[in-house]
Amino acid sequence: MTRTPWITATPNPAPGGPGLGVTTIAWDAGTDDADVWVSQNGAMESAFAGDGRGRQVADWIQWPFAYHFRLRARDTGAVLAEVRVSRDPLLPEIAARTVVATVTEAHDPYARDTELLFRSLRAFGGEMARSRAIAYVVDQVDDAFGERLESLQVEVRVVPRVVGTHRTANKLRMFEEPPDADWLVALDNDLVVARDFSAQVFGEALGVCLIDDFRYDRDDWRHYQRQLGVEPQRQRSIAVRPVGGEPEIPMAFHGGVQIVPRDLVTTFGKAWRDGIARAPLDVSSPPEHGWSEHMARLIQQSDQPSLTRGVFAAGIPWRMLPLAMNVPTHTEIHPALDPDHVVPYLIHHHHRRDAEGRVLPGSHARLNEEIYRINRVLFPATGAGG
Secondary structure: OOOOOEEEEEOOOEOOOOOOEEEEEEEEOOOOOEEEEEEEOOOOOEEEEOOOEEEEEEEEEOOOOOEEEEEEEOOOOOEEEEEEEOEOOOOOOOHHHEEEEEEEOOOOOHHHHHHHHHHHHHHHOHHHHHOEEEEEEEOOOOHHHHHHHHHOOEEEEEEOOOOOOOOOHHHHHHHOOOOOOOEEEEEOOOEEEOOOOHHHOOOOOEEEEEOOOOOOOHHHHHHHHHOOOOOOOOOOOOOOOOOOOOOOOOOOEEEEEEEEEHHHHHHHHHHHHHHHHOHHHHHOOOOOOOOOHHHHHHHHHOHHHHHHHHHHHHOOOEEEOOHHHOEEOOOOOOHHHOHHHOOOOEEEOOOOEOOOOOEOOOOOHHHHHHHHHHHHHHOOOOOOOO
């Protein structure tokens, strides 16, 4: 079967700052007889790479130039795919303007996962490694756990538990007051940072990720959205490549990663809390065929429906973060989202770690390359675990 040619640049635009901009070009021509060429502002092309498939860093991106990377057939010169790359002209100093936070508990697996989250932030976060960090610890924190977090330059705040049916409702503690920063990056404690995600921190809209749980009934989600008084969202997840068809995924948001502008922090927290409060009413108003067992459980216990309800009902402006900002290890990713070429910023391991502490692999080779790299660096005495 012939593969559809493609070429991408990540990040794009290349982040602004001192020195030259850096992006990674990845491509696959579906054949070995192809090359990548690049031109600056429409000038003559020069050879960039001589393989039909690969990945290569371009570390000379300058503002205000535009760079066109074209994947060409070697025999005819025909353009198989192309991507235009630019650079952010600003020096955003994102790290100094951002707080990275999580909510956790002072016992395992949450405690050890929280340490790994911030260890990986400091080790692999690039620009974001310099960000201020806060761990909201539920109920109490012992001296040893507190000292380990403080050694990672993490501020510890003890907060009371949020009482209710939603097991993840303690996340709301992150949104009770605006941070002393322009953005709050709110993360689940069972994430690891794989690389610098500063290019994703910008703007005045809430940054959210798409759900990664596809065990849903499409009619359930449509009915659920109509309960908000809005028509079901017509947007769909855009397929990176036409592999296996385009998945129809409801506009339902994952609770594990949010990038929240300062002015939206308390509004967002209240909206999410309101979404949780409405859960009993939602469950009591099923569609004609009744809720599926999975959907009823989601509404009553999970943060996906309540978060989605809150954002839509409150009219909060939002933007979709890429899959790379929340790559799961516990489930397969739809092939149309091209998981074998997604280079993760953040990896969501869902507490899946071995006895030595290493992150267990997922279902996709490219993801596992990053997991093995992280394990090699953070657990050198035990190996990569692959």
